[in-house]
Amino acid sequence: MRVTRALPFASASSLGALPLSLIPLAPREVRAAALEAAFLAGRTLLYPAGMAQERYVPPPATDRDGGRRCPAGRPGGAGRDGTGGRGRHRRPPVLLLHGFVDNRSVFTLLRRSLVRNGWEDVCAFNYSPLTCDIRCAAERLAEHVEKVCESSDRRRIDVVGHSLGGLIARYYAQRMGGDARIRTLVTLGTPHTGTRVAPLMSAHPVVRQLRPGSEVLEELTGPAPGCRTRFVAFWSDLDQLMLPVESARLDHPDLDVRNVRVRGLGHLALLAHPEVAAGVRRELAAGARRHRATGGPGPAGRSAGAA
Secondary structure, eight states: OOSSSOOOGGGGOOOOOOGGGGGGGSSSHHHHHHHHHHHHHHHHHGGGGGOOOOOOOOOOOOOOSBOOOOOOTTTSOOTTTTTTGGOOOOOOEEEEEOTOOOOOOGHHHHHHHHHHOOOOEEEEEEHHHHHHHHHHHHHHHHHHHHHHHHHHTTTEEEEEEEEHHHHHHHEEEEEHGGGGEEEEEEEEEEOTTOOOOGGGGGGGGHHHHTTTOOHHHHHHSSSSSSSSOOEEEEEEEOOSSSSSGGSSSOOTTTTTEEEEEEOOOTTGGGTOOOOHHHHHHHHHOOOOOHHHHSSSSSSSSSSEOOO
């Protein structure tokens, strides 16, 4: 995926009053920094609105004529394999998981993109900004995923995780049996092999776990035979929080992985650029098609690079 131009919608959004029409004339590093500043301003404005935990309420299933259907897996409703009456496939819930000291408001634009393009069941999970351990956060995520599956009457869901959120979801899927629940996990700017940035913040326990060679990261490099989750890792060549930038790639011999390289965007801009959102939608849809075609996840151990 190539992302080399300024955001086409930013000048009309609430992401900051920057002269974005001049950004394409600047070097790509300067352009990326300006976009990152705009997104940071928007994130700051929206942050209070996302502090409260979201209560998950599944949308009512509908048939092709717009009438309400019974919940999935019940008489007259869509089956647990996601197929409703008349052959209609109902997309599973998509759970959004934010990064370090953030909240669900950071997904405002990405969530809107998913809903406008047919993903009716999109929810977000806030874990505490005081979280001090990735394993503990993965346990809280596991509890929430079970609630979503029970409420929606679905066996598996899709997850999109940004930064630390992607690593928490990966730990749950790879080390805690979460692959039985997560069908596709999309990570955006997640330090899969650790990042050496911000050494002054290493006093925080979670930041130490994000350093290369930490116990948690070493645990994730271990064998994971039979992991059923499909992983898609978006990484950017100008992500200022990934050092090196390739640390946001995911390479593991036992995992079914697709790495997608994004050009010219910073860490926060990955959440808001329309081309990245389109890429996320394509990967979620591709995972659904493959799941229907094969009756389950594809074979593990494949890693594909994409630009």
